[in-house]
Amino acid sequence: MRVVRSMITAVACLVAAAAAQAAGKPSDAEIAALVARHASARIAQRQDMHQNPELSNRETRTGALVAAHLESLGIEVQAGVAHTGVVGILRGGRPGPTIAVRADMDGLPVTEQTDYPFKSTVRSTYLDKDVGVMHACGHDVHTAALLGTASMLAEIRDRLPGTVMFIFQPAEEGVPAGERGGARMMVEDGIFEMMKPDAVIAFHTNGAPPDDAGDNERLGIVAYSPGPAFAAATRWEATVKGRQAHGSTPHLGVDPIVAASGIVMALQTIRSRVLPPLSDNVITVAIFRSGERHNIIPESATLAGTIRTFDDETLATIEARIREIFDGHTKAAHATYELDFHTGHPMTVNDAELTARLVPTLERLLGRDRVRLAPPITGSEDFSYFSQLVPGFYFRLGVVPEGKVSGGHHTSTFYAADESVPIAMRLMTSLVVDFLSAGKP
Ligand SMILES: [Zn+2]
Ligand SMILES: [Zn+2]
Structure with a gap:
């Protein structure tokens, strides 16, 4: 009888434990x-x-x-x-x-x-x-x-x-x-x-x-x-405006392709010469469009790209330097520009x-x-x-x-x-x- 009772108790304990487990964390x-x-x-x-x-x-x-x-x-x-x-x-x-x-x-x-x-x-x-x-x-x-x-x-x-x-x-x-x-x-x-x-x-x-x-x-x-x-993404778009001319008389126009080419190369120096060597960032030019015909110096060139950064300060520096590069290069080339930054995902x-x-x-x-x-x-x-x-x-x-x-x-x-x-x-x-x-x- 005692044995049976202790068995019943043991079984009851097991059942209770199983119930607790079923009710608890899987x-x-x-x-x-x-x-x-x-x-x-x-x-x-x-x-x-x-x-x-x-x-x-x-x-x-x-x-x-x-x-x-x-x-x-x-x-x-x-x-x-x-x-x-x-x-x-x-x-x-x-x-x-x-x-x-x-x-x-x-x-x-x-x-x-x-x-x-x-x-x-x-x-x-x-x-x-x-x-x-x-x-x-x-x-x-x-x-x-x-x-x-x-x-x-x-x-x-x-x-x-x-x-x-x-x-x-x-x-x-x-x-x-x-x-x-x-x-x-x-x-x-x-x-x-x-x-x-x-x-x-x-x-x-x-x-x-x-x-x-x-x-x-x-x-x-x-x-x-x-x-x-993951980085913050910022899209940028720009237009460099020159003055159209015959391809044989570049001195009579303002060539936006040459001005924009200088800008593209100068943008590479932000990462390599302005920001600290261990700074994580990307500055990409992904669109460079200009011109219609082999013997016409075009009116304008369009540039666009993306910036990737991991802190707001770096982004602010990059945006400021990009603007300065557009400013300086277009001034030297007697061209003008428009530049816009579009904030993407944080x-x-x-x-x-x-x-x-x-x-x-x-x-x-x-x-x-x-x-x-x-x-x-x-x-x-x-x-x-x-x-x-x-x-x-x-x-x-x-x-x-x-x-x-x-x-x-x-x-x-x-x-x-x-x-x-x-x-x-x-x-x-x-x-x-x-x-x-x-x-x-
Ligand atoms: Zn995807
Ligand atoms: Zn995905």
């Missing part, structure tokens, strides 16, 4: 089991989105399928945010902080040349030209992985101590001329006024081509930069505390040697509009399997393995669970 093994169950459906969805890419601010099909998926999970959905964006709110069964997770949904005007069986043959119009459309930056992987994360978190919602805000944004690659869009528009239209999260996180596929800088693009390797992660900065809090989760899941520090990159990300307002963490996930070569982001042979979807689902779900379980920051 273990890594439970999350891995959820990934295994949800992976194939989300990979199928990734392939479907890959085959049906949409350009920036035109993500109507993608936005609709995202909204339908979130609704099917019982998540509160607001669709049509910043045109085609979707915001989902999942309230956990217990009180706690709020974390936002973000994916971008747009493709690019690139004609796909991969060997995927689900390769895109979609065509569209971009800048009045007929173009192929491709998920050449991996945003299909981001969207599918975040839908998977939503499926998994919805299943364990009763055990979540806090709230998860899902942000599916349009137009990360850039807003068509004359339109609003992207993360900036979502913020301007008040998504963080509706609910202000305590943190926002996102990842980007890393499908870089092979290079000497290492193998961070290999499937399942995470790279992150504490502090500045710098993306990983919040130091949030980074320190989340990196151990990634290291635990992947192993420390697969979670690597990386220098900031001079690309820009409109995730910065979110992370300017709340602490943000953004990492890059390698998506190129052994034996495969990706042509790199924005190329026709960009390659991201299907397996990157379940890997990202596991990482994002665990980051959310660990963040919420640790309580208010």
